[in-house]
Amino acid sequence: MSFEVPKIENYKFYLDVAFKKARTKSSQKKIGPSSDKLTKIKILEFTKIETINSVLNSKLRNIIISFPNFENLTEFYTELVRTTIDYKELKKSLGAMDWANKKTSEFSRQYKSKIRGSKTIEDIRKHSQQYYGRISSVLKQISKNLAFLEETRKIMREFPSIKDNIFTVAIAGFPNVGKSTLLSKITTAKPEIKSYAFTTKKLNMGYIKTETRKAQLIDTPGTLDRFNKMNNIEKIAYLAIKYCTNMIIYTFDLTEPYPLKDQKKLLKKLREFDKPIINYLSKTDILDKKTVSDFKKKTKVVTDLEELKKIVMEEMKKY
Structure with a gap:
């Protein structure tokens, strides 16, 4: 069994990756010349929000699935996990990744709806800033969980790959x-x-x-x-x-x-x-x-x- 989990970064790293990709996608977005300024800004903000959500969803899901299914381990690995790792905290931290994943999607839908209904550019800017703040807050809330999972990864990296039935x-x-x-x-x-x-x-x-x-x-x-x-x-x-x-x-x-x-x-x-x-x-x-x-x-x-x-x-x- 392999316990090779990819390195888990701090929350700022994931925000930086998501925001940077959002800016890149937005700058590359092609909008028809017939669109008015308000519509253009809405489209660009939609692109940023969708990109941020996509990147963070992908990163958080990958963290979750990179860890083995602890319910299906052999007796050796079950005991090994429980004696070298705080198993309760591990389950809690993986649960926090799932929570953050759902919250980022929820805020994405919520603020796209608000921007869609905005009548002025000022309202769009306001909702966009609120969205960025909410997303940053969600990731900051799981900072300790990310740190714990990285420490757990380092411990599991030392687990031997012992074959069964041999x-x-x-x-x-x-x-x-x-x-x-x-x-x-x-x-x-x-x-x-x-x-x-x-x-x-x-x-x-x-x-x-x-x-x-x-x-x-x-x-x-x-x-x-x-x-x-x-x-x-x-x-x-x-x-x-x-x-x-x-x-x-x-x-x-x-x-x-x-x-x-x-x-x-x-x-x-x-x-x-x-x-x-x-x-x-x-x-x-x-x-x-x-x-x-x-x-x-x-x-x-x-x-x-x-x-x-x-x-x-x-x-x-x-x-």
Whole structure:
């Protein structure tokens, strides 16, 4: 599922676009030479009002339809939206776009009627200015809603595109233990790999394919924090493991960027999800053989990438 919503501007931007286009359309309007001055001015003002209404209607409708239908989301995305976004405010703000859309059309009809019945140029000018003021007021009233929707867009931009009905594996462990490297070695993914902690700003994903099957693997940042203390990317990872994952590859790192006791504590926490877990030991190329051997005696762990890939394939066949 895609949450790519186009950038939402402030209310002044939309007014400027609408008014500028109205002036352009009006200047290009061709009026027959037989029309008197009053009629000509009415036609020009009609053109401006119709253009402003058309532009604003289009912009506001596009904002509304650019957001997904939140009533038809999967359990994962429903929970994700409700935990990372103020859902009540989101519904209210989208409702405000619909309200503004209707009000601009209402004022367009109302002031075209007033201008149509005007007997003097002064009356036309007066009604036109009133119309511009009303429209500006409507857009100003939704300024906070526009700002909220833009912030929501930025949050949703970080949502992962996790496919439904496909075998899904979470690569879990603390930051900088080699998860992204592992993902790049056993899938076609090319994640950006940094050498310092907390580098995962989004969930990196990759795929393993056979002739008949496909598995998606997700690089998830681990944390020992309680859910309400997690940042957004950690919450996304938690919910992905809870709702989307069929299997977990837990990554140990004996170079210990994090103490081993904390790594074991995180593994224990992940077991609460009641998903099959395969332990993988990373960075064995920079560890001495005795360290690896001693660890393997105490912990059931895979060190060979081909063996790990084979285990994933076998689990995938059961799905």
